[in-house]
Amino acid sequence: MALPGAAARGGLWRLGAAALGPPRGHVQPQLALALSSFQVRSPVRSQLCRSPVRSVSSRALVAAVAAAARRANARYERYLEKSFPRFYLLYSTFKTGLQALFLELQEIRRIRARMSQLQLSPQQLPYRDMERLRQFRRDLLKIIPIGIIAIPPFANFLLLIRHFWTPRQQVEFLAAYERGRRAAYPAVLRALARAARALPEPRPRQLLLQLCAQRALSQVLFLTPHLPAFLLRRRLRSHVLEIRHLDRALLLLGLGQLSEEELRAACYLRGLSSTHLGQAECRAWLEQWLRLSCELQASEASLLAHSMVLLALNAGQPPE
Template identity: 65%
Template sequence: MDKRLSDSLKSHCKITGIQALFLEVKEIRKIKSKMSQQRLSTQQLPYREMERLRQFRRDLLKAIPIGIIAIPPFANFLVIVLICAQVQGGAHPQLAQLLALRSLFSGSVLALNRLRVDHVRALSQVLFLTPYLPAVLLRPRLRSHVLEIQQLDRALLHLGPGQLSGEELRAACYLRGLDSTHLGQAECRAWLEQWLGLSCQLQASDASLLAHSMVLLSLNYGRPPE
């Protein structure tokens, strides 16, 4: 087999498991929101939604052995696997856990400029951006969107999130990936303050971590683990 083709296939296999976590995440968020609003257990879901949750768990398990091979050092990758495992199980990650992954998202295959196109499309869709732009425009669009939010974050930190009206608060949470329809204002404010605590510590080179954190911080917020 041609070496370039072989290398390409190896590269694809290394990060497919990680991509699977995000390809499903938009639909998983909707299902979990429905479960929270209707007070449903997993066993009470319709067949297709129950199967989606089951498949999400299977995708996570596939990502673990692939990722351990793909991203050195082993100890750092183990951290991201355990964070993803907690989120998949319904837990909410802490800022210290996300900050511990900073180097993985700025200098490895998880850096924004090294993500595969289908991964970028999946992230764009989760962050309410069209995934249908030409491949050459997808990555700059995602980076620009994330950095624009980070600039807003710094201005908001200067203003003080306590100064936002209820409507402004929910709009700010929505822009950053949080569905706040099932949350009270105090919970929204607490989440936004947590988000600002992360965003305002990061630099432009951390755009990939910030984009992924919109998923990791919002998916289970305000819901008890299953």
């Protein structure tokens, strides 16, 4: 090869007459070592030169296989849509839900990594990250038991998770939850009436009784009542304080930064069904709620929970 030959001539030129004479000591082994190193490295260089070509060809092969798979999948979906429309609706809903769930998991992983890197608690997150983390935890409580039984023929149970709801199901399920919320209002107001009778001063007692008599009925928090009393109190307090932290993050963000969908979701979480209200009315109600929430302390969580009932009823009830 030319390069080892040039290196040999350079080595002879550096060594001078000592290299041209008979072997003396360790000079010639050094020259042999230099030549062998060039001979060993040259195949490695040729392999490195060929490796980009191989990587490009492998990427092209993967892209071709992926394109063929997408075409086959598109033909399969068209066949399902034409031949089995009801099954195709379930299939497309399941596929879209899996994609949404995968993106949600990626986003939660990003939030968790940021929390770990900056040593943040969930209460220190921005509003959108805090709300996403809160909603993911609630979904996780549903998806774990459902995922265990979500094998054919029980795959329909996956529709209970919000990622797998169709737009029509979203409207239907939220309306059903709202009806359940309103159905639990009588017990809430009866408890308020009993508390009012226990007040020693007659004037505050009369005002509270009038306030309770003017309100309609609804349930505020989506918590199961089938728990022991101490566990239910703990969950209720934890849920209300979580909303209180969200309120402070929302106040820092500003209501003007919320989209209409985020605005209505925030109202719904705090007890107001906004389907019959305009965007300006939702914003005005949420401003009223934030003023109350940010003035209360953590020890006043019970007052904040009952305020959900009273403030939601002040806005009126959606049509049945």
